[in-house]
Amino acid sequence: MAKWADYLISHVRRDSNGNVTSVLMHEDKGESILQLGIKTKNEVIVLIKKGYTFKTVIWGYPKWNKGADVHIVKIGNEEFIRTDRNKTDKDNLDNLIPLN
Template identity: 35%
Template sequence: MSLFYVTAIRHSSDPAFISHILIHSPNGKGRMNKGVILSKADVINHLENGHEFKTAVFNYSTGQWNNGADIGTVRIGLTTYLRTDKDSTTKDNLGNLLLIDELR
């Protein structure tokens, strides 16, 4: 299956929940292709179909993207959360990624 990198998120009206994710595919030359914004539901669907997602953070000192944590899902009650850790808090948590709206 495919590997995608997540570089930014958009929160829903409640900051505990993510609504959209900026994803990139690697281009095979140590860089990433232009990003695409997907809904949280689309990313969860891709994860359930075997695709892999990792966070990526730009290192301004080296000018390179650093691999971050693996992204998975945690289901609590009827809600599925996107997480880089597997604790039982009821919120999405992909670390300290940029906000999509800050990139404009």
């Protein structure tokens, strides 16, 4: 399997407004995917700013399915992680499984 991105996001935790607060992050090793644990939205933003790439992934037994590229969008003074670049104030990683 070719490497899709530096890091992958499979699950999200949201606040009461529906905005992503943390994610379940994995490292894409090319032939395998290594679960790294829960990271905050701000930790993801720092890594994207450093040049690391992110994609979403969805488990489709017996393998992972590649999702969309994850980007930063700044609205006012706040930054959001999104899979598209429209200018809404909601993080839109909507197809991912919620973290408990």
